[in-house]
Amino acid sequence: MPRLVLIGPPGCGKSTVGGALASKLSIDFVDTDTQIETSFGHKISDIFVDKGEAFFRDLEFAALAESLQVSDCVLSLGGGAPIASRAQELLKSCASPIFFLDVSLAVAAPRVGFNRDRPLLLSNPRAQWQSLAETRRPIYESLATFVIKVDSMSVEEVVNEIAAKL
Known part of the structure; x- marks a missing residue:
């Protein structure tokens, strides 16, 4: 199983923090969004448009289930990955600590850029992000072992806080 799991909304830094943390701990980094794009051969935004959200969520659940079998890694989940009840059940049965990277819209907005690669944020992206969050x-809070408010923290500070809690 993973050493830890990162969850949170788009723009909270799961991929950036996950990669840096994996490097610090000298273990693998697994990102379910990257897994989906690699295995399906298309960007997530294209999968959403071409196949629909339900199809994507099935791919996402499969990626989650597979990733939870990877031993000793940092696992980063797409923002919507833990939302379905079947995903929550999987995560609740996982013994890995789950870190919710909590971020405000003001901090997430410049990170996300609200571009077309965020399919759930296409119309009125700020309002959509706020509603999703x-x-x-x-x-996120019910699944989290730890909640880290990342707004005023650097990547290094978030990495160090997570490492200290491990």
Whole structure:
């Protein structure tokens, strides 16, 4: 199983922090979004447009289930990966600590850029992000072993805080 799992909304830094943390711990970094794009051969935004959200969520669940079998890695989940109840059940049965990287819209906006590669944020991206974050927050919090408010923290500070909690 993974050494730890990172969850949170788009723009919270899961991929950046995950890569840096894996490097610091000298273990592998697994990102479910990257796994999906690699295995399916298309960008997530294209999968959403061409196949629909339900199809993507099935791919995402498969990537989650597969990733939870990878031993001693840092696992980063796409923002929506832990939202379905079947995914929550998998995560609750996982013994790995789960870190919710909590971020505000003001900090996430420049990171996300609200571009076309975020399919759920296409129309009125700021309002969409805020709505997604508010809807998903209780789920993230219920799954989290630790919550880290990353707004005023550098990547190195977030990495060091997570490492200290391990």
